[in-house]
Amino acid sequence: MILLRLAYFPGCSLKSDYQNFEKTAIEVLRIFNIELVELPRWNCCGTVFSLSSDNLMNYLAPARILIRAQELNKQIGNSNILVTLCSMCYNTIKQTNNVLTADENRDKIDTINAFMDDEVDYEGNVVVKHYLEILRDYVGFDKIAENIKRDLSKLKIAPYYGCLLLRPDVVAVDDPEQPKILSEIIKSVGAEPVEFPLFNECCGAYNTVTNPDLVIEKIYQILTSAKESGADAIITSCPLCFFNLDYRQKYVSQKYSQFSKIPILYFTQLLAIGLGLDISLCEFNKHFVDPTRLFKERRSE
């Protein structure tokens, strides 16, 4: 029985390249009787929060999403929460919401509302939350641990946060310098968290388009750091980090012949496996470094 229904914004990557991230996330929450209700109509969030103060146009895309969430929440009536899964969407929509709800920006929100006369006004009461916060605050790590069906105790998993879950600090899902939330997830599925020095180091982000060499170098550093700390795999919540960490390993191994590949997982895939969902849901065939063997070798069933 569904106890809680929450408005949910998927974003583009989860509907194209990384459907496995979304599918596992939805099924995992369903186990705990929480349903993610996708916004009936949505658009790209813009992927990066606009840092310039002189161009309100850049706030329009996330503002539209917030309006859609506000209207959907009036229908489903559980809360004023909007859940996001992709770290980039989370960061962009949450930072925009902070701008639009700040008292000193009253004139900005008035301008935006007046400009978007095809939409109802944004009333400023949507609360943007990342999926991880829903797990922590509405499910609880203990509850996850109670429902674990597969033994993952031999797995050593490194949590990789990247940037946008933690910074800037006003949108951080946890302590920006010493986060624990992903380690808690790893512990709750029964695996061993391996904290490594570069857990929150930027992977190079969109430099992957203009300067892939830089990203390859960063990825090499990050992955080596995790492996030297003993990790068998790394979990993340950002599709861009995922692309860089996973697919760019192809080029890392071309550049560094001694480099051995390491599987990258979305944290929801790890949860799905631990919670006993069908492994095919994870669509590991879409990964560049296939994590399947990791689970076959280690699973003590």
Add this chain to the structure above:
Amino acid sequence: MIVKFPIKEEYMEFIKKVEDISAQNIFSCYQCGKCSAGCPMISSMDLLPNQVIRMVQFGNKEVLSSKTIWVCATCYTCSIRCPKGIDLAKIMEALRIIALREKKADFLKYSKISSEDIERMPQIALVSASRKFTVW
């Protein structure tokens, strides 16, 4: 004794523009270097982040031709660590915007992206790079 170093009008215009777009006070930086100490991208930068700020404080527009502003990945590490509360990510963004608007040329060359990358990259890679590196 107060010693004043007046900034010439021509330099002031640039400083003012950076401050307007970024909504940050450039002169609150006292060059402690904490931003550069934490920056994950410095190995590919020609100017350290604190040097970028210093050049803006002097109104030196040459900063617009530095590699640094294009390598910054907006990871906000400097922004959360600055003891003076300067949001450096906003200053880097302001410099990119000024450079793009003045040159009227995109930094991102779509023709240079390999077809393999185009096929494999998630949209967020291309959209974010376009937002940061093209004139709009």
